[in-house]
Amino acid sequence: MLNKRSPFPAIWILVFLASYLSGQNRMTDSLVHVLHTPQADTNRIKALNMLAWELHSAKPDSALLLNTQAISLNVMPQGVSANEIRSRLKLQAVSYSDLGEFKRLQSNYAEALKYDEMALKIYEEIHFNKGITLCLNNMGIVCLNMSDYPKALEFAFRALRMDEVSGDKRSLASSLGTIGNIFMEQHENERAIEYYLKAMRANEVIGRKYGVAMQLANIANVYKAESKAELIKQGLNEKKKDSLTLDYYTRSLHVSEELQDKYGISRQLSNIGGVYKDEGDADSTLPRAEREKLYAKAFDYFTKALQMNEELGRKSGVVINLGNLGTLCQSRKQYKEAEKYLQKAIDLAIQVHEMEIVYELHRSLSEVYRQERLWEPALTHFAKYITLRDSIFNDKNTKKSLRAEVNFEFEKKRAAEKAEQDKRDTLAAAERQRQRLITITVCVGLLLVLVFFALLYNRFRLTQKQKKIIEEQKHLVDEKNKDITDSINYARRIQRSLLPPVSYFKKSLPEVFILYKPKDIVSGDFYWGQLLPESSANGPVFLLATADCTGHGVPGALMSMIGISKLSELVLERKVSRPDEILNQLREEVIRSLNPEGAEVEANDGMDISLCVFDFQKLSLQYSGANNSIYHVPASESVLKEYKADKFPVGKYSGDPKPFTCKEIKLERGDCVYAFTDGFADQFGGPNGKKFKYRQFEELLVSNRDKPLEQQKEILNSALESWKGGLEQVDDILVIGLRI
Numbered sequence: 001m002l003n004k005r006s007p008f009p010a011i012w013i014l015v016f017l018a019s020y021l022s023g024q025n026r027m028t029d030s031l032v033h034v035l036h037t038p039q040a041d042t043n044r045i046k047a048l049n050m051l052a053w054e055l056h057s058a059k060p061d062s063a064l065l066l067n068t069q070a071i072s073l074n075v076m077p078q079g080v081s082a083n084e085i086r087s088r089l090k091l092q093a094v095s096y097s098d099l100g101e102f103k104r105l106q107s108n109y110a111e112a113l114k115y116d117e118m119a120l121k122i123y124e125e126i127h128f129n130k131g132i133t134l135c136l137n138n139m140g141i142v143c144l145n146m147s148d149y150p151k152a153l154e155f156a157f158r159a160l161r162m163d164e165v166s167g168d169k170r171s172l173a174s175s176l177g178t179i180g181n182i183f184m185e186q187h188e189n190e191r192a193i194e195y196y197l198k199a200m201r202a203n204e205v206i207g208r209k210y211g212v213a214m215q216l217a218n219i220a221n222v223y224k225a226e227s228k229a230e231l232i233k234q235g236l237n238e239k240k241k242d243s244l245t246l247d248y249y250t251r252s253l254h255v256s257e258e259l260q261d262k263y264g265i266s267r268q269l270s271n272i273g274g275v276y277k278d279e280g281d282a283d284s285t286l287p288r289a290e291r292e293k294l295y296a297k298a299f300d301y302f303t304k305a306l307q308m309n310e311e312l313g314r315k316s317g318v319v320i321n322l323g324n325l326g327t328l329c330q331s332r333k334q335y336k337e338a339e340k341y342l343q344k345a346i347d348l349a350i351q352v353h354e355m356e357i358v359y360e361l362h363r364s365l366s367e368v369y370r371q372e373r374l375w376e377p378a379l380t381h382f383a384k385y386i387t388l389r390d391s392i393f394n395d396k397n398t399k400k401s402l403r404a405e406v407n408f409e410f411e412k413k414r415a416a417e418k419a420e421q422d423k424r425d426t427l428a429a430a431e432r433q434r435q436r437l438i439t440i441t442v443c444v445g446l447l448l449v450l451v452f453f454a455l456l457y458n459r460f461r462l463t464q465k466q467k468k469i470i471e472e473q474k475h476l477v478d479e480k481n482k483d484i485t486d487s488i489n490y491a492r493r494i495q496r497s498l499l500p501p502v503s504y505f506k507k508s509l510p511e512v513f514i515l516y517k518p519k520d521i522v523s524g525d526f527y528w529g530q531l532l533p534e535s536s537a538n539g540p541v542f543l544l545a546t547a548d549c550t551g552h553g554v555p556g557a558l559m560s561m562i563g564i565s566k567l568s569e570l571v572l573e574r575k576v577s578r579p580d581e582i583l584n585q586l587r588e589e590v591i592r593s594l595n596p597e598g599a600e601v602e603a604n605d606g607m608d609i610s611l612c613v614f615d616f617q618k619l620s621l622q623y624s625g626a627n628n629s630i631y632h633v634p635a636s637e638s639v640l641k642e643y644k645a646d647k648f649p650v651g652k653y654s655g656d657p658k659p660f661t662c663k664e665i666k667l668e669r670g671d672c673v674y675a676f677t678d679g680f681a682d683q684f685g686g687p688n689g690k691k692f693k694y695r696q697f698e699e700l701l702v703s704n705r706d707k708p709l710e711q712q713k714e715i716l717n718s719a720l721e722s723w724k725g726g727l728e729q730v731d732d733i734l735v736i737g738l739r740i
Contacts, residue, residue: 086126093122093131097138104142112142133159133171140178144185152182173202173211180218189222196222213255213264220248220271224278238282246275266308270321273301277328295332302328316357319349323361330368338368359388488521488554495522495557498564500529507531508542509738510616513713517679517720517733524549524556525677525732528567532577539617543571543579546628546736547609548677550651555605556732562593563607563650579611579624580662587626587650587657594651606651610675614667619740621665621673626650628677631698633705635670640702671740672705679733680716685723692723701737709737 100115116139123131140155156178163172176199184192196218203211223245249271256264280286280294302324309317326341342365349358362385369378505512508531518525528545545567549559566589570576576585590606608627615621623630625645632641646660667673681694700719704712716735 089122089126090128090131093119096122097131097135100138104138104145109142109146113139116142129162129166130168130171133162133168133175136162137174137178140182144182149182149186153179156182169202169206170208173199173206173208176202177211177215177218184218184222189226192222193219209255209259210261213252213259213261216248216252216255217268217271220245220252223248224275242275242279246272249275262308262312263314266305266312266314266317269301269305269308270324273298273305273324276301277331281331295328298328299325315348315352316354319345319352319354319357322348323357323364327364330364330371335368335372339365342368355388356392359385359392362388492522495561498561499526505529511709511739513709513737515713515716515733515735517729519729519732520553522554522557523732524551524553524560525679525734526560526564527734527736528564530568530571532571539615541577542614542616544612544614544675544736545609546675546677546734547607548628548732548734549607550605559605559607562590566590577613578662579613579622580660582611583609583624583626583650583660590651604652606649608649608677610645612673612675616740619667619669621667623663623665624660626660631674631701632665633672633702635668638702640698667740669740672737673740674701674735674737676735677732679731680720680735682731683720683724683733684730685725685727689727709739712737
């Protein structure tokens, strides 16, 4: 494993190179001094490794040369102690690990994986857990860069498990952050935020503020990247998304300012400016003055970020912020200023070889000229954008093919090594097991002969006593369980008697199905229907309610009985027939029922409900909902239309009470309408144990819309049972479908 070739003839070349660069800072000067001083080999190796790391950003080729020289210098002397061997191996692993990092920064992922694996093998041999987790994390990052997300997660989680066992908080925080990055790249935003928060808390525990600032910025990046569909799923809007993004960037900025981390400060200034610009661009309905305030804030932050990057000499940051200022001036219709900033950004980006930024800048500049109606320069820059974009796209495809080839070779090598190791482990385990069995058999056999009869008699007496106690307890438990089960079954009969039978619906509705699957014996979901005959003012209408009460089982069933009785009272006794008025009054009745005057504890229970009023003569539907939407599938179209409910329940909730809204929906013969609770979409199952989700539910309804409704019911039930598999039903399930 250690190189036996003498390295001394070449070392002074490296000393000369390091001396050439030693004016950079005090750290480099001290390292070069170690190389010039006659020291033990181990000190020279350490100095070479550290100097390589100091130079890897500014002089990558020199860093690789120094690091390679450190490996060749690491020759094992004769007759050294076990501690010296371990120290030498550890130094060699450090050199390999650093080489892997340098190769990764150069996008040479094949070489990076090779050196990381060499380092990992040495660390495993000397049982140095901190080095093992470092290598696993680095290999996870390499696989992430190669877009091999399953393998990246495998390495990162292996590192995390080792960190949890060892208690290394700093390494734990790093592993959690890596896992968050992998999930973000896969657009699994909820899981990315989950691990970024864990990483942030781990950094807070050890007082590592730099890590806290980094994770705050990562969380902000996730919110910034979220799509409209993801916002809707989380109950957010664009304004709330911008608020969260700005909050996390600002918190990251404050931590970076505490640390006086100019690089971190410059990044967050740029990010915050981007949020203000996006806010100004996003809402075209904003008054000009308000939009200009947002643009002014963005300009201030971009300018500060630009100045700080210029002070740091960070040219890539200067390019980005010049581009930001250019696109901001374009949004403000300051086209001459936009031209100036964008052209400066292009010139500098070409100088520092940031070609992936250059082609985007050409597109932005082309758009500026187009808005100025300067067609010739607009066309020129657009052509440059297309040329560069195609070139970069082709390069990426080539790299992707190479990465796939690297990954295949890496996996093949790992599989062969694993098979060999498994074979050795199996043989060693079998031998250990054989020896253990011989020892245990002899010792335990003698002991059992001595105490067998005494234990047998004592055990017999104890068993008889325990058996009697267990039988008495079992009888008592069986009695109690029977009483409870009988009571709940009786409650189910009462609850089912309050639900209208399917035959009642079929008398009033042309074609209908009801898929009703309580989680427990009694249910917190309920349905209710009522036909109102013709009056002097209106023709006959049919009211249909689909509700999900707080909780399930007995608590949910009690709430459902309140809901059924109050609906019947409002419609049949008080003659309320508009769905929004029914829900407004139902909310008052539920709050009054659960919070009688003088009650010591305030109850916030309630229900989510959709209420539909069908007029089959006019072919119209009035709909109001509390957190429960409905779907409408027209007979003439292959699309599903969702009519969203108001985002508050029938019951107490935080905020001022708002009246429910009523939607008027025009129907045609053959249209299908579906009302449902959240139990179907929230059921866990499938190959990965995830939720069924609404998108899959909607596709199932649309693909079977032309089938008879009873057949649709069977298809839905079969799909649900197949998805659920052996998992437990998590909530009450209710789906009602009807055809006009």
